[in-house]
Amino acid sequence: MSQESKKQKTIVIGAGPVGTLAALYAAQRGHDVEIYELRSDLRDPSTIPLNFTKSINLALSERGINAMRQSGKPTLLEKVFSETIPMRGRMIHGKSASGELYEQPQVYDVHGRAIYAVDRGGLNKTLLDELDAMPNVKLIFNHKLTGADFKKHKAWFEVSKSETSTGRNREIEINFDFMIGADGAHSAARYHMMKYARMNYQQEYIDTLWCEFQIPAKVLQAGDDQESRFRISPNHLHIWPGKDFMFIAIPSFDGSFTCTLFMPSLHFDRLEAESASVPAFF
Ligand SMILES: Cc1cc2nc3c(=O)[nH]c(=O)nc-3n(C[C@H](O)[C@H](O)[C@H](O)COP(=O)(O)OP(=O)(O)OC[C@H]3O[C@@H](n4cnc5c(N)ncnc54)[C@H](O)[C@@H]3O)c2cc1C
Structure with a gap:
């Protein structure tokens, strides 16, 4: 096996603030990182955020600031702070x-x-820009996690706007070594993980x-x-x-x-x- 193929392949589900920052950490550790996001690229002006018609503001506290400080990207905080x-x-x-x-x-x-x-959107865009500039990161938009096999280390995604002859969206299968679920409140990653781990989950x-x-x-x-x-x-x-x-x-x-x-x-x-x-x- 070549040195290259031994690299850990980490996939991140969701390119929100948590997914992008987690991806940055994995990429800094030298993993091959692929981020799969349900929506189109947030940086494209025609993209409408999933839950918000407008980009609502976030109050950023020391916890979030420190997470960015430790990301190994010295200019990241500077960029984020320039408009806070x-x-x-x-x-x-x-x-x-x-x-x-x-x-x-x-x-x-x-x-x-x-x-x-x-600005929530601005923060997310800055994180996406950092990831885009890294050679070991791939950002894959319009891909929705639909299934995962944590024994075989396979995951399935529906590719939006990719109608097949049956009228359904095309589905792709990928392999991974490690998955980070950062797909928000109704996490599909968590749902599929519950079939493999004895994990309880309650939503109220x-x-x-x-x-x-x-x-x-x-x-x-x-x-x-x-x-x-x-x-x-x-x-x-x-x-x-x-x-x-x-x-x-x-x-x-x-x-x-x-x-x-x-x-x-x-x-x-x-x-x-x-x-x-x-x-x-x-
Ligand atoms: C009104 C309001 C005010 C808030 N104010 C604050 C605040 O001031 N400060 C603060 O820290 N937090 C605040 N929050 C909470 C904050 O918005 C969340 O904690 C934060 O957005 C969580 O980030 P995330 O990346 O985990 O999830 P999300 O931001 O939800 O991102 C999840 C991403 O995963 C994608 N996704 C979902 N399903 C799939 C799938 N099957 N396949 C692929 N991708 C998928 C989604 O498209 C999305 O981009 C507020 C929330 C609300 C509702």
């Missing part, structure tokens, strides 16, 4: 007993450490749905301070706490805020049934 905004604490928005609106900052850390607002839904909103950036006039593009403080994670719900706003680099309303489904049903009550609710 530090959030040094929470800003709690409320109404006092006398009816006045107030803002109350709460710093996260006595040493001034922060969490960072980052909480009765909370979410809905995304935007606070647009302020249009700047000539001579305006760049910072004034933000309508509320850019260095906080804004929270409007409620009894059963929570509204949050995370800054984006362009001056807008991506906001999320988390609420029990019944409340969403009510607002949907009486859309005129939405402004009063806010």
